[in-house]
Structures are given as C-alpha cells and as structure tokens.
Amino acid sequence: MADKLTLDEVKAMAAQKGLPLSDEEAARLLPALQRSRMAVQMLRTHVTPGLEPRPVFAPEVRP
C-alpha cells in the first residue's frame, strides 16, 4: 500500500503547485489522492524494462 498522506502534506504540496487549498478542500482531496497514489503503485507493477511510452499514441493494427 502507498504511504498514507496527511492533510498537512497535501496542503504543503498544493501550495508548491500554486494551488492553495482550504482545510475543507484538502480534506476532500485527500481520499482521491490516496486512490491516485494507489493507482500509480499498481500500474508500476506492470512497468518492465523493455517498455517505452509512445510519443503519439496509436492503436496497433494486426492483420
């Protein structure tokens, strides 16, 4: 599991990004950020050394 974020961490990070948050806004954002961090952790388990991002996404066409 991802490390738990605290409200103070959320507010500090938001301020760094130029997005000052009230206590209420930070509290509302916290569970979503927790989910987002978990999603990143989950997707990272699917990243293997040979994989590259696609500069412009295009679906693969197979015959």
Added chain:
Amino acid sequence: MTAAGVLALSIAELAQQYRTGGLSPVEVTQACLDRIAAVDGRLQAFITLTADRALAQARTAQDELAHGVDRGPLQGVPFALKDLYATKGIRTTAHSKVLLDWVPDADAFVTGRLYAAGIALLGKLAMHEFAFGFSGVDTPFPPARNPWNTECVTGGSSSGSGAALAGLECYGSLGSDTGGSIRNPAHLCGIVGLKPTYGLVSRAGVVPLSWSLDHCGPMARTVEDCAIILQAIAGHDPQDPASANVAASDYRAALGGSLRGLRAAIPRSWFGEGEGTDPEVLAAFDAAVAVLVDAGVQVHEVDGADFEAARYPNMTILSAEAYSYHEVTIRERPQDYSAGVRNRIREGAFLSAADYLAAQRARTGFIRRIQAVFDGADLVLSPAGPRTAATFEATLADPGMANRTPSYTNAFNLTGLPAISVPCGLSRAGLPIGLQIAGRAFAEATVLRAAHVYQRATAWHTQHPDLGV
C-alpha cells in the same frame, strides 16, 4: 402513423419515409421540438435549443429531396450534440461556468461533416462538466435525468445524449468517451453507443479531457443508426494530430453478414472485481451471449487480469492530461468549476512526470497483452457496466462506488480499440442493461455486425420508457 410512432422510428426508417413521401423533415423536426417542449423539463437533456436552425435545416433538406438532391440517410434527421462539440455561432459550454459565454467561430470537424450530411440540429446537450464530473448539483445547468426513472442518473459523461435518445427527443447524437462516457450512458439509458478506434474520428474542435484517451463517437437507438452516423464522421483529418490515415469502411453494408466463424473471448474473472457485478446484469449478459452463440459465434474464456488492471494507467493518464489542459484556469478561476470537478482536476497536480510516463509505459504492455487476446478472438464480450442506474441520492451519498466495481470500459480507451454498448435487458426495476462488444483496431465493421445481428434477434431496443405523453 401516431406521433409516438414517428418519434420511435430509427434513422434508417426515417430516411425511407422521407424518400417515399410518408413523412417530411419539417414535420418530424417539429414533432421533436414538440416532444422536447413536453418532456425536457423533466429530462433536462438540452442545454441550448436551436429550434429555428433545426427547422431551417429541415426545410433545406425537404427542398433538396424534392429536387432530387440526396445527401444520404442523415438528410433532414433531427440530431443533437453533446455540448463539447464546437458549433459555429452556437454557445458551447462543456456544461461549465468556465465556458459559459464561449461562442465558437468555427465548427468541429465532425459538426461540419454532419451539417454536410444534412442533419437538422435541435441543440446542444447536457453532459458531465468537461466530461469529467459527476451529474453535479453546482454546475450552471441541471444534470440530465434518466428517462426510465427520472430519480436515476443517466451515467456519463454523455448524459444528455443518453437521456435525449431514450426520451425520444432526437434520433442521433455524438458523445465522447475517455473512460466510458459513450458506453456508460448507453448502458444505463438503453440505447446504443459506439466508441470507435482511436484516430478513426477526428477530435478537432472538441473540448478535450485527455488527449491520448479521448474518442468521439455515435449514439443512437439502433446499431444500424450508429453505423450511418459513423459513416458520416469517420475519416482522416489533418487538423487532428491523432487522426489515422485509414479509409473508412462501408459500415452499413457490413451489417448484413453472418457471424458464423467469429470467435469471442470472455474475460469472466474480470466480472468479479471488487464488489463484483450485479446478478441481474450477469444474467442478462449470459442470455445475450447465448443469442450470439446461436448466431454462430464461438466463445471461450480468457484471463481477465489485464482488462481489470487497465483502469490504473487509464486513471493516471487521464488525471495528468486533464490537469495539464486545465492547469492555468484551475489556478486562476477555481470557483468557476463545480466542487467535484475542481477536486478531480486538482488530483492531477500531484502526479509526477515519472508517474505519467510509468503509466504510458505500462500502457504499452497492456496494449500488447490485450492485443494478444485478439490473436485468438475477433471480439471480446462483457457487460457494459456492473450495475443498473442508481438514484441521484445514492450516487451523491457514495461517489466512490465506481472505484469498487469493475470498470468494463477503461481497457478499450487505454488500448484504443473499438467497443459498443447495445441494450440486452431490463432489470426487475425496469432499468436498462447493456452488452459490450469490443473488437480489433479499425474493425468497427465486425463490431457493428455482431451488435446488429444481436439486435435483430432481440427486441430490447424497441422498448422505450413511458414518459406519460
């Protein structure tokens, strides 16, 4: 024919009526405007009504048909657009206060294609704010309501398209789909919605949510109508950097073939993800599969793990790209977003470049593995959604529900593969259920053919909600 009978016709049937003199574009357009006047106070599908334009376009279509100018089956058909398609001279808001006064000076590529095909534009439709929100209560327009039960949500983000079609207010619409926004409202409102292959339909002039996941596509009441609309909007557009330079097929002509010999994969372990899928939905899905098997499709089960996990890179890519698009505005005018969308956009600010690239690298792997499923199958079948429509009250009380049930749609945004939702049942409470059929890249003709054969063998698409008028 009764007024209700006229409103329930398909585009294909309407086109035939226009050409045999049974009905005229002006009288049908007026019938839609009357219907909107009668029911839209309850459905709230329309944000902007363009009645004068619709009637003028219908008159033009009528005159042209009378003089032998035939633009094809969309000529004179009353149509409505999700309010993120740019319409020259008509306010385009994305259902947000941020764009409340935006009147584009050019049409989206697909708007132009539809005008050229002769549609009569009834107006612009409600949606989830910037295709990213929920059916919010603090947006400048009310949320669209589900015609099968107006206490229930339509699903989104193409909410007004789902409501207007199920409520018989129009015959065709365009939605957009970044994580399921065409197929979710199609599933919950009992209509048909097709997310085409990424790159087949131009996104130029469409308000973006997530550049690498956004798809534009048709919504209608029948598969044949979706094929007709796709025919009009598919094709290369140099103004869209992701537009694929591939020739569009003859989608309507392809509907007629047999399904014999087609192979379909069912990733059944996916259906139990989290809190799982409603038993009524699963029963409707299994019944739909049986219809396809009777039609000649050979089915086999495959592992659902990659379909299930595709939601994680989808979520991260969407979040990062949406934040990038809104970065300046969310800093300068946060109060102009609804609270829910403001929150969701801000999530993206907390992702790093490495997180985004990890998601895009993971995407490459998911594409390879899901494409490998299609090495042994022409189609992938699943429910289009895990539940029938919830009430607004229940949805507002538990906004995280979607994270605890399978997302059947995300995997096909991540891979860019085509997928359709077609009605396959009604719950005991009388709410629609959708079947999702996905296919190989640019194999829309096969996906549409399977859905069309299913629809011809069943009658779910002929049932309409009773709105008492």
